[in-house]
Amino acid sequence: MAASTPLRDCQAWRDARLPLSTTSNEACKLFDATVTQYVKWGNDKNLGGIEGCLAKIKAADPNFVMGHVISNGLMLIGTGSTVRLDKELDLAVKTMVEISKTQPLTPREKLHVAAVETFAKGDFPKACELWEDILWDHPTDMLALKFAHDGYFYLGYLEQMRDSVARVYRFWTPDVPLSSYVKGLYSFGLMETHFYDQAAKLAKEALAIEPTDAWSVHTLAHVHEMRAEVKAGIEFMQRSEDHWKDSDMLACHNYWHWALYLIEKGEYEAALTIYDKHILPYLRDRGSVLDLVDNCSLLFRLQMEGVSVGQRWHDVLPVVRPHSQDHILLFNDAHFLMASLGAQDRQITQDLLTGLQEASESPGENCQHLLARDVGLPLCQAIVAFKDGNADRALELLLPIRYRIVQIGGSAAQRDVFNQLLIHAALNCTSSARRNVARNLLMERNALKPNSPLTERLIRKAAAIHLM
CATH class of the missing domain: 1.25.40.10 (Tetratricopeptide repeat domain)
Incomplete structure (x- = not known):
């Protein structure tokens, strides 16, 4: 296997004060190769790609616990599969836990197992706490750092996402891979x-x-x-x-x-x-969920701008269909809904809303399901109302939750699609009192992005209907 820096074997991981409980040098190197590709956001053919490395880890040492941790963790952090619906993933997580009980693991490895198991249950805040517990004593544990970073992102914990890295930043000297x-x-x-x-x-x-x-x-x-x-x-x-x-x-x-x-x-x-x-x-x-969300977001933004996207929603819908009942992230659900509405698939739309309602009624430990009733469902219902031409109802649903949408995660740039939805709903309201909300929203937006051509277009639209 080729790499820009030598992949770490058992001794190298011990020297880095991140010992791995396996005697297989090959498993250790493949673990390093997998972490490297995850951090670089790519599948390196020279390393065998992430899936290739994970398969080889299992072959090199089937009982290598950290091999199970990274395999399950990557599957879960991708938000494309859930133990609730994917029996193979559910078994893989349970197998990881059972194997971990048969070995004298380090405290760090035990925390990794617990964090992935907790994340699988949908308790993202607790999982992040466990990854932070690792970083207190092992600040150069890249897997813990990256998993925590992604977890905070999904939660909309922006300061925590920043400070998690700030706390360990000085330990990442140039000699550390x-x-x-x-x-x-x-x-x-x-x-x-x-x-x-x-x-x-x-x-x-x-x-x-x-x-x-x-x-x-x-x-x-x-x-x-x-x-x-x-x-x-x-x-x-x-x-x-x-x-x-x-x-x-x-x-x-x-x-x-x-x-x-x-x-x-x-x-x-x-x-x-x-x-x-x-x-x-x-x-x-x-067919990754990130790619799917990007497709939905872009088409929806274009439609709000009055652009015809032709049959493009029908290209996206087949990828949405298998995920319509996942309910892993509310952020994802809102984007899947854009696609089902855009393609005018009433069945998927109804199934998604019904499933989200049911999830909100029995949330258990799942942080997203706990948030569904107060934020996720009103947001999705507002998207439906807007697409149905009921701008007044969309605005009524969106205004009370506008400052809570950050809790469904995503970046500010990604969540801006919901800000734009709110403005367009206000601009299209039939009630003059509600339409005046558009003026205030546009004043806010212009203050934050005074040079934005998009904001200028929206202001001109508002002026044309005597709101500015």
């Missing part, structure tokens, strides 16, 4: 908490070390987005494209950011070209 990628993790947390200058500085430092760091490219794309620096954003994506286009797990998302700039400018055909050439093909090839 993957240290430059920690700059990217930290920069994203800084960006989401509005420290844009610091975020950009760190992301650029990371890219100076490793230009193919697609996550740091992604952070800079966010910085430009949040500042409505459309021209600079497009130029940056064009300039850096060759460095990140082969990062198969994140390339679609980076192209999505590129398309957002084009929508911002009102260049809808150019945005659709990016969609047809890059974003939809990734969904067809990979």
Whole structure:
């Protein structure tokens, strides 16, 4: 196996003070290869790809607990499968737990097992606490750091996402493998908490070390987005494209950011070209939930802008259908609903809403199901009302939860689709009192993004109906 730095064997992991409970050097190296690809957001053919590495780990040592941890953890963190519906995954998690009880594991490894088991139950906050317990004593445990980072992202815990990395950042000296990628993790947390200058500085430092760091490219794309620096954003994506286009797990998302700039400018055909050439093909090839969400979000934004997307929703719907009853993330559910409504599939729409209602009535330990009644369901019902032409009802549902939508996770750029939905609902209300809400919302948006062409278009629309 080839890699930019030597993959760590049993002794190397001990030397790093992260011992692994296996005698197989091959299993240790493959574990390192898997972590590396996860952090870099790509499947490296030289390493055998993530799936290839996981299969080889199992062959090298079937009882290697951390092999089970990373295999199950990656499946769960991808939010494309749940133990509630996927019996094979459910068995895999139970097998991991049973195997862990038969071995004298380190306290760190036991915490990893507990965290993945807890995440599988939908208790994301507790899982993040367990990963943090690891990081207190083992600040260079990349798997714990990355899993916690993703967990906080799903929860909308923006400060925790930032501070989790801040606490360990000084330990990631240049001699520690993957240290430059920690700059990217930290920069994203800084960006989401509005420290844009610091975020950009760190992301650029990371890219100076490793230009193919697609996550740091992604952070800079966010910085430009949040500042409505459309021209600079497009130029940056064009300039850096060759460095990140082969990062198969994140390339679609980076192209999505590129398309957002084009929508911002009102260049809808150019945005659709990016969609047809890059974003939809990734969904067809990979079918990942992140790619699926990006497809739904982009088409929905274009439709709110009054753009016809033709039959494109029907290309997306077959990928949505198997996930319509997952109810893993409320953020995902809202986007799946966009697709079923866009394709006018009433059955999937009804099944999704019914399933979410049932989940909210028996939430158990699942943090998303606990949030469904007060945030997830009203949000989804508002999307349905808006698509049905009932803007007044959509606004009535959205206004009370607008400051709680952050709790369903996602980035500020991703959640902006809901801000835009709120504004469009207000603009289309029949009640004059409610339509006046649009003026206030647009004043807020203009204050945050004073140079936004999209905001300017919305203001002109409001002025045309005498709201400004």
